[in-house]
Amino acid sequence: EEQVLKLQAELITSKDSQLQELKDSVVTSVGDRVETQLNTVVTSVGDRVETQLKSYSEEQVLKLQAELITSKDSQLQELKDSVVTSVGDRVETQLKSYSETVQSSRTDGSVLDQRILKSVVKNVVAEEDRSRNVVIFGLAEESEENINERVSDVLKTVGEAEV
Numbered sequence: 001e002e003q004v005l006k007l008q009a010e011l012i013t014s015k016d017s018q019l020q021e022l023k024d025s026v027v028t029s030v031g032d033r034v035e036t037q038l039n040t041v042v043t044s045v046g047d048r049v050e051t052q053l054k055s056y057s058e059e060q061v062l063k064l065q066a067e068l069i070t071s072k073d074s075q076l077q078e079l080k081d082s083v084v085t086s087v088g089d090r091v092e093t094q095l096k097s098y099s100e101t102v103q104s105s106r107t108d109g110s111v112l113d114q115r116i117l118k119s120v121v122k123n124v125v126a127e128e129d130r131s132r133n134v135v136i137f138g139l140a141e142e143s144e145e146n147i148n149e150r151v152s153d154v155l156k157t158v159g160e161a162e163v
């Protein structure tokens with residue numbers, strides 16, 4: 001039973017590490033793509049504006065600058081929305097996968113010895129800063145459940161403010 005608990009702790013640590021690596025990779029990749037696309041857009045629009053500026057009056061220049069700013073704002077918002085959606089979908093998929101793995105790795109559902117549980121939690125906390133996470137032990141996880149609602153209900157039951 002100690003080996004099973006040790007393996008579960010290692011699995012959780014491994015999955016946390018993999019999730020962090022994936023997050024770092026996605027952020028780097030998305031950041032590079034955003035920078036490349038933004039540079040391309042700025043260069044393209046800048047070249048077009050520079051060509052047109054030579055033949056337009058000051059009033060027309062101001063109008064083009066306003067259009068350029070509007071266009072850049074719109075493109076930046078579209079890019080931002082795309083990045084947020086992409087990253088959100090990927091993180092959600094990984095969290096579901098992690099949850100399913102933990103769910104399937106349970107053995108007999110028996111309650112853990114308190115000393116073993118403390119030891120596992122100490123090891124995990126030592127590896128990561130979990131100061132902003134909430135861990136609820138003993139709460140069975142069900143498929144297709146609304147986790148936010150479930151955690152909110154538990155917090156209300158124990159008298160804590162809703163997060």
